[in-house]
Amino acid sequence: MTARYEGEAFKERFGPWAVVAGGSDGIGAAFARELAGRGVNVAAIARRKEPLAALCRGLRTDYGVEARGIQADLTGDDLLREVGAATDDLDVGLFVYNAGASSRSEEFLQAGPEYALSMMNLNCRGPIVLSHHFGQRLTKRGRGGLLFMSSLACLAGCHYQAIYSATKSFDTILAEGLWHELTPMGVDVLGVLAGATRTESVLHTSDNFKDAMDPAEVASGALDHLGCGPNWVPGETNQAVARGTWPVPRVALINGMSQATAALFDLEHKAVEGQEFHE
Ligand SMILES: NC(=O)c1ccc[n+]([C@@H]2O[C@H](COP(=O)([O-])OP(=O)(O)OC[C@H]3O[C@@H](n4cnc5c(N)ncnc54)[C@H](OP(=O)(O)O)[C@@H]3O)[C@@H](O)[C@H]2O)c1
Incomplete structure (x- = not known):
């Protein structure tokens, strides 16, 4: 696959x-690297100060x-004010909403x-x-991208992950709707349905993640697919699963649903x- 935007164009x-x-x-x-x-x-957002500082030092050097x-904290009441205050002076061309992994596997009624x-x-x-917030800034600028990290778990409701799969379904569908709305305004929207990926957030939940995809492969593939929305699935096995679940092509379906709604x-x-x- 050839990336839509490379080098200076990116x-x-x-x-x-x-x-x-x-x-x-x-x-x-x-993604940051x-x-x-x-x-x-x-500009990277996270709760813990030291990993953020270490990342930024590494990016600079x-x-x-x-x-x-x-x-x-992305779940905090003050989120918009905090992120706005920290980024209003920057010319932002891409916003990636990445955080959101599930750190627990349990039945809905087992926990409060x-x-x-x-x-x-x-x-x-x-x-x-x-x-x-960033969609308004990007459409005003007339070019840029919004990328949402979703998960293959969005394809169906999952026992032990009922809430996670439901929220990831929300992310996928939001990305598809925004892709249809913002593409004509010069903003590329992409939802990424990752499968199991080797990250600290999930490695402590099961040894089975040790053989999962490399985060760098997921991030670089996702950036290469900006401009090729509405969504992308990293990895051939994951793509086969998605293809079997989504027999109707998504682009035609989103256009059809948007036309019927209009x-x-x-x-x-x-x-x-x-x-x-x-593709
Ligand atoms: N790993 C997988 O197997 C997998 C599979 C499918 C999809 N995905 C998706 O890929 C995305 C990234 O997953 P990941 O495994 O890399 O782990 P993640 O836990 O979603 O992301 C870790 C990063 O997010 C920050 N973060 C977490 N909660 C936060 C909060 N409330 N406020 C601010 N920052 C927060 C963490 O820093 P702090 O802890 O310092 O805040 C860290 O920088 C998620 O959306 C996930 O659903 C992952």
């Missing part, structure tokens, strides 16, 4: 700054880019509703608040061209 469209929500560790840190390797400055660590509600804040409220409310509809997740 920097011009998605630079000079990218913001990565959940960017100090795992796939988020891999991949972006720095492409010459884009990175290894890649010669500017880096900013933003200490904030608090864990489920905090996952809803992290995987639904956070993406809404920040993609609305007709119902007497609104305008224009079809958007896109690429299927396995």
Whole structure:
């Protein structure tokens, strides 16, 4: 697959700054390093100060880019104000909502509703608040990207992961709708349905993640697919699973649903061209 934007074209469209929500560790840190390797400055959001500081030092010395660590909780009430205050002075070309892995496997009724509600804040409220904020800035600029990390778990409700799979389904569907709305305004939207990936957040939950995909492979493939939305699935086995579950091509389905919705409310509809997740 040839990336839609490479070299200077990538920097011009998605630079000079990218913001990565959940960017100090795992796939988020891999996004930060991949972006720095492409010459884009990175502002990374996470809760813990030291991993953020270490990441930023590494980005500056290894890649010669500017880096900013933003200490904030993506589930916090003050999220918009904190992230706005820390990034309003930056010319942001790409926003990645990365954080959101599930650290527990248990049945819905085994735990109180608090864990489920905090996952809803992290995987639904956070993406809404920040993609609305950066979406407005990017459409005003007329070029850029919004990338949402989702999961193959979104393909169906899952026993032991009922809340996680439901919130990831929200992320996938939100990305698809925004892809249709924002593509004509110069903003590339991509939802990434990752399968098992070797990160600190999940390695402590099961030894089976030791043989999973490399976070760098997921992050670089996702960046290569910016402009090829609405969604991308990393890894051939994962793609085969998604293809079996989604027999109707997503681009046609999103256009069809958007057209039917527009007709119902007497609104305008224009079809958007896109690429299927396995292309
Ligand atoms: N790993 C997998 O197997 C896998 C599979 C499918 C999909 N995915 C998806 O890929 C994405 C990344 O997953 P990941 O495994 O790399 O781990 P992750 O736990 O989602 O991300 C880790 C990063 O997010 C930050 N973070 C976590 N919660 C935060 C919060 N409330 N506020 C601010 N920052 C927060 C962490 O730093 P702090 O802890 O310091 O805050 C760290 O920088 C997720 O959306 C996940 O659903 C992962």
